[in-house]
Amino acid sequence: MSDQVKHECGVVLIRLLKPLDYYREKYGTWRYGLNKLYLLMQKQHNRGQDGAGVVNLKIDQPAGKKYLFRERSNLSNPIQDVFSRIFKHFQYDDDHNHEQFCDSVWAKENLPFAGELYLGHLRYGTFGNDSLDYVHPVMRENNWRSRNLVLAGNFNLTNVDEIYNALVELGQHPKDYTDTVSILENVGHFLDEENQLLFRQFKNEGYSNREISSFIERDLDVRKILERSSKKWDGGYVLAGLLGHGDAFVARDPWGIRPASYYYNDEIVVVASERPVIQTALDVRANEVQELKPGYALIIKKDGQIKEEMVSVPQARKSCSFERIYFSRGSDKSIYLERKELGRLLAPLILNKVNHNLEDTVFSYIPNTAETAFYGMMEGIREYLVKWRLDEVRKLGVNPDTAKMEEILSREPRVEKIAVKDVKLRTFITADSSRDDMVAHVYDVTYGIVRNKVDTLVVIDDSIVRGTTLKQSILKILDRLHPKKIIIVSSAPQIRYPDCYGIDMARLADFCAFRAAIELLKDNGLESTITEVYEKCKSQMNLPKEEMVNYVKDIYRPFTDEQISDKVAEMLRPIDIDADVEVLFQSVENLNKACPNDLGDWYFTGNYPTPGGNKVVNSAFINYVEGNSARAYQSCC
Known part of the structure; x- marks a missing residue:
């Protein structure tokens, strides 16, 4: 992706099902679980680089012995920092x-992080608040083991205000107004209630307090706690948690917005945000790794029982398509094939754009995430070429000229690696005062392979969000090759609406498609539409979120996708380049064809899966008109 977009977050949960000595004998070290945790977190570092945290729980520690250990970091290399501090405990000395x-x-008995349960987290911070307090896992501590709660998640809630107010009505005094604190206290409240209910039950049966504690740990109903806690949650979430006595869980939202996969055998249970990292870390096949079903929780009891139980009624599946396009690791078989298909489906549109003139067209991609879509795009171009060759050969008749036949059969699309990303330069310039000037050198180009003022250069990117890097950098760089025309192709549709479920795309003004629609309204004397939409959004301010309507769709309604794309191209074209510029976006229809099981396309359509989405887009438009740069939802994940 040419624009940097942040994502929230990555989780890993590991439960060892055997005593630590089992792993020492079989794998040569009792640190087997800890080593796997490190590998799983490293393999998911793409999901969060603002912070990392690890919690370990030792099951059945005797009274007076610490059983919960936590390390968190918000340094520039948080995973390495966390694990270097953990492993310092294992350096033997004179004693x-x-x-x-x-x-x-x-x-x-003696070392921190030598236990059976691990919870790891990788954080991307939506609000730029990199305080250590905001790094997961977060903890709610208590002297009764079964009341201790540790949480880490990949989530955003759209209705933090409702949950926060419900906690205040209960008499609580939450320490912060964020979704993380609200969920921690929300789950903690129902955990306390379940503990108290069981305590009364066993007390009435005549058991001693000490006996009751162990009975509560045995009978605690994690499914019921999660079911009651999540009733008010509106948003996308994968929430992982540990209870102090040894129960663990991972719960997924009922729309399946955020991803989670798991694997278990008789030795280990592993849950992670992405399937291929489990495959890599444990050397297992894709079909052995299961997807956690939307609305369900994987619950691992202290005694090792593993159940996948429903905690929220599953809704129409709306798993995030942006995960498939960009954020998830492309080493997953399904995601790899979907990204190729996104490119292949664009081929007919691209061929029309270049008038099927492949002789004067050079194809390339923006490194590195668009590479897979590029392969698919070229498959589509070659499929066309096969048909073209057959037609041309038929035209030669029964006694074809050998030279002409050879020319036809040897025709291939011109494929070149044009843009080369200079990672070291990008790192260097981020803090430089002359950043805009230096951004133009983030990428270098391969000179001499584009014919001056003759060739059209077709370059695919996996998505275009803001368009800032295109305007300030990429288009200027590509123009150094002196093509006749540059066509930027996005394998994703036009991003028109903010996200509120975990990806950092919250402000409408950031989206080049939205800015283009606003300019088109002004160009066509339809500025009153902006005022009308604003007034409709304001009129909904006091309505329940369930009654809100996404009126921002009216901003786009007067125009075709092509008109908006043409305006985007006009706005992004730097004034000091010679080449003509066109921008071609994927269609929503093709997106859904390529990713048929992941139809969460609210970024492109405005069709939010939860009522809170309409509330967020409503607030985002009001903020835009009023010149308020704040995000339209509260979070800290």
Whole structure:
């Protein structure tokens, strides 16, 4: 992606089902689970680089012994920082010899992070608040093990205000107004209630308090706690948690907006945000890794029982298509094939744009995330060429000229690597005062392969959000090759509406498609539409979110996709380049063809899966008109 867009977040949960000594004997170290956690977090570093955190829980520690351990970091390399601090505990010294550190029983009794349950988190911060307080996992501590709660998640809620107010009505005094604190206290409240209910039950049966504690840990109904907690949640979420006595869970929103996969055998349970990282870390096949069903929670009891249970009624599946286009790792088989298909489906539109003139067209891509879509695009171009060759050969008749036949059969699309990303330069310039000038050198180009003022240069990107890097950098760089025309192709449709479920795209003014529609309204004497939409949005301010309508759709209604694309091209074309510029976007119809199981397309259509989405887009438009740069939802994840 030429524009940087942030995403929230990555989670990993590991439960070892055998004693630590089992892993020492089989794998050579009791740190097997910790090593897998490190690998799983490293393989998901694309999901969060603003912070990282790890919690370990030791099951059945005796009273007086610490059983919860946490390390978090918000440094520039947070994963490395967290694990370097964890592994410092395992460096033997004069007082403890090497054999002790290798002994699993001694390690569990004496060393932090030598336990059976691990929860890891990778954070992208929506609000730019990189305080350590905002780094997951977060904890709610108590002297009763079964009341301790640790949470980490990949989520955004659209209705933090409702949940916060409900907590205040209960008499609580939340320490912060964020979705993380609200969910922690929300789940914690129902955890306390379930503990209290069981306590009364066993107390009435005549058991002692000490006996009751162990009975509560055995009988605690995690499914019921999550079911009651999540009734008010509006948003996309994967929420992972540990309870102090050893139960663990991962719950997914009922629309399946945010992703989660899991694998287990008789040794280990692993849950992660992405399937291929589990495949890599545990060397298992794709069909052995299961998707956590929308509205369900994977619950791992202290005794090792594993259940996938429904905690919210599943809704129409609206898993995020942006995950498939850009954020998730392309090493997943399904995602790889979907991205190729996105490129292939664009081929007919591109051929029309270049009038099927492949002789004077050079194809390339923006590195590196658009590479897979590029392969698909070229497959589509070559499919056309096969048909073209057949037609041309038929025209030669029964006694074809050999030279002409050879010319036809040898025709291939001109494929070149044009743009080369200079990563070191990009890192250097981020803090430089002359950033705009330096941005033009983020990419370098391969000179001499485009014919001056003859060739059309077709370059595919996986999505175009703001268009800033295109205007300030990429188009200027491509113009150095002196093509006749530059066609920028987006394998994603026009991004028109803000996200509120976990991807950092919250302000309407950031979207080049929205800015283009606004300019078209002005160009065509339809400025009153902006005022009308604003007044409709304002009139909904006091309505329940369930009654709100997405009136922002009216901004786009007067224009075709092509008109908006042409306006985007006009706005993004730098005034100091010679080449003509066109922009071609994927259609929503083709997006849904390529990703048929992931139809969460609200960025492109404005069709939000939850009522809170309409509330957010409503607020975002009001903010735009009023010149308010604030985001239209509250979060801290």
